[in-house]
Amino acid sequence: xxxxxxxxxxxxxxxxxxxxxxxxxxxxxxxxxxxxxxxxxxxxxxxxxxxxxxxxxxxxxxxxxxxxxxxxxxxxxxxxxxxxxxxxxxxxxxxxxxxxxxxxxxxxxxxxxxxxxxxxxxxxxxxxxxxxxxxxxxxxxxxxxxxxxxxxxxxxxxxxxxxxxxxxxxxxxxxxxxxxxxxxxxxxxxxxxxxxxxxxxxxxxxxxxxxxxxxxxxxxxxxxxxxxxxxxxxxxxxxxxxxxxxx
Numbered sequence: 141x142x143x144x145x146x147x148x149x150x151x152x153x154x155x156x157x158x159x160x161x162x163x164x165x166x167x168x169x170x171x172x173x174x175x176x177x178x179x180x181x182x183x184x185x186x187x188x189x190x191x192x193x194x195x196x197x198x199x200x201x202x203x204x205x206x207x208x209x210x211x212x213x214x215x216x217x218x219x220x221x222x223x224x225x226x227x228x229x230x231x232x233x234x235x236x237x238x239x240x241x242x243x244x245x246x247x248x249x250x251x252x253x254x255x256x257x258x259x260x261x262x263x264x265x266x267x268x269x270x271x272x273x274x275x276x277x278x279x280x281x282x283x284x285x286x287x288x289x290x291x292x293x294x295x296x297x298x299x300x301x302x303x304x305x306x307x308x309x310x311x312x313x314x315x316x317x318x319x320x321x322x323x324x325x326x327x328x329x330x331x332x333x334x335x336x337x338x339x340x341x342x343x344x345x346x347x348x349x350x351x352x353x354x355x356x357x358x359x360x361x362x363x364x365x366x367x368x369x370x371x372x373x374x375x376x377x378x379x380x381x382x383x384x385x386x387x
Contacts, residue, residue, distance in 0.1 A: 144184040144185060145170060145182065145184045145185075146169050146170065146183065146184065146186075147169065147170040147172040147183040147185070147186050147187070148160055148164060148169040148170065148171060148172060148187040149172045149174050149186065149187075149189070149190075149198065150188075150189040150190055150214070151189065151190030151191065151193075151214060151215070153189075153190060153191075153214045155214055156189040156214035159189055159212070160189050163187070163230065167230070167231060169187065170183070172186065174197070174198070174201070177201050177202070181204075181207060184207070185207065185208050185209075185210065185234070186198065186207050186208070186209045186210070188210070188211045188221075189214050190211075190214050190215055190221075191213065191214065191215015191217065191218055191221065192215060192217055192218060192219055192304070193215065194211075195211050195220045195221065195385075196220075196262055196263060196363065199242075199262050200262065202383075203381055206381070206382065206384065208239065208385075208386055209383070209384070209385050209386065210237060210386040211385065219301070219304040219317070220301060220317075222237075222387060234386060237386035237387055238386070238387055239385070240317055240318035240385050240386075240387055241383070241384055242262065242301050242382065242383040242384075243299070243342060243377055243378065243379070243382050244260050244261055244262045244299065244377075244383070245261040245262075245264075245265055245297060245299060245362070245376070245377060245378060246258065246259075246260060246261070246376050246378035247261055247265045247360060247362040247373060247374070248373070248374040249360040249367045249373045250373070251367060251368070251369050251370050252353060252354070252369045252371050257367045259362035259363075259365045260362060260363075260378060260381060261297075261299070261302075261362035261363050261375075262299065262301055262302065262383070263301060263302030263305050263363050264296045264297060264302040264305065264306055264307060264363070265297045265361070265362050265375050266294060266295075266297075266306060266327070266360070266361050267295050267296070267348055267350075267358050267359070267373060268293065268294040268359050268361070269294055269356065269357075270357040270358060270359050270368065271356065273355070273356050274291045274292055274293065274356070275290075275291070275293065275294055275350065275356055276289050276291055276350070276351040276356055277290045277295055277348050277349065277351065278290075278348070279324075279346070279347075280347040280349070281340065281344055281345070281346055281347075283345070287332065287335070289351055290326060290335075291329070291331040292326045292328055292330060293327040293328040294326075294327040295324070295325065295326050295327060295348065296312075296323075296324075296325050296327060297322055297323070297324055297325075297346055298312060298315070298323040298325065299342075300315040300316060300317050300319050300321065300322075303315040303323055307323050307325050310325055310326075310327050310328070313325075315339070317385075317387075319342075320341060320342040320343070321339050321340065321342060322339075322341075322342050322344065323337060323339055323340075324337050324338045324339075324340055324346065325337040342377050343377050344377075345375075345376050346375040346376075347372070347373070347374050348360075348372065348374075348375075349371070349372055353369070353370070353371045357369050360373045
């Protein structure tokens with residue numbers, strides 16, 4: 141890894157900060173401020189110390205110019221991270237790491253004023269009711285109506301990277317990382333009562349139509365970017381972007 145620019149970032153976790161200082165001193169790594177996007181994209185590799193939330197935030201910062209990332213877990217779940225096993229030979233371990241390619245989702249949401257919002261989702265696209273009444277949502281997959289009316293708190297589409305996040309909390313399935321599968325998972329469904337979701341090919345085209353959107357408003361969120369009062373949401377695989385995470 142000679143002559144490569146290797147940067148390192150960390151979460152606010154005290155152990156992560158301490159470990160970052162140790163690695164900077166040992167390997168002469170570049171200490172990266174997380175908020176400075178241009179500096180992040182000039183690296184050949186970024187080492188990220190923290191949890192899945194830090195990884196998600198980092199990937200969004202570099203989405204236009206992705207850089208390979210090696211994550212070390214100092215969080216809770218750490219689905220996207222590695223264990224901190226390279227106490228004395230971290231760079232050797234990284235050279236032997238296997239790359240996994242993560243393909244995000246593209247959300248195209250149309251609000252009630254017919255304005256379109258296009259956003260990238262690395263974890264999931266989620267639709268949530270905005271008031272006390274359940275949302276009513278029609279679901280089309282690849283141009284064919286699969287559910288005429290889902291009455292629920294909402295519904296989400298999760299990538300493999302996002303399958304252990306919101307998707308898991310609403311009893312969706314865990315998907316092997318970087319597999320070409322996405323999860324379509326209802327959120328507190330009332331009707332159809334026995335529908336628990338589906339696993340779909342990653343290249344599926346999903347269209348959500350909000351029924352009664354004036355009296356039963358719904359918001360759509362791509363990771364942490366929300367669009368309020370939507371009437372239609374399309375979700376497709378974003379082939380223009382892809383991220384390399386090392387394991």
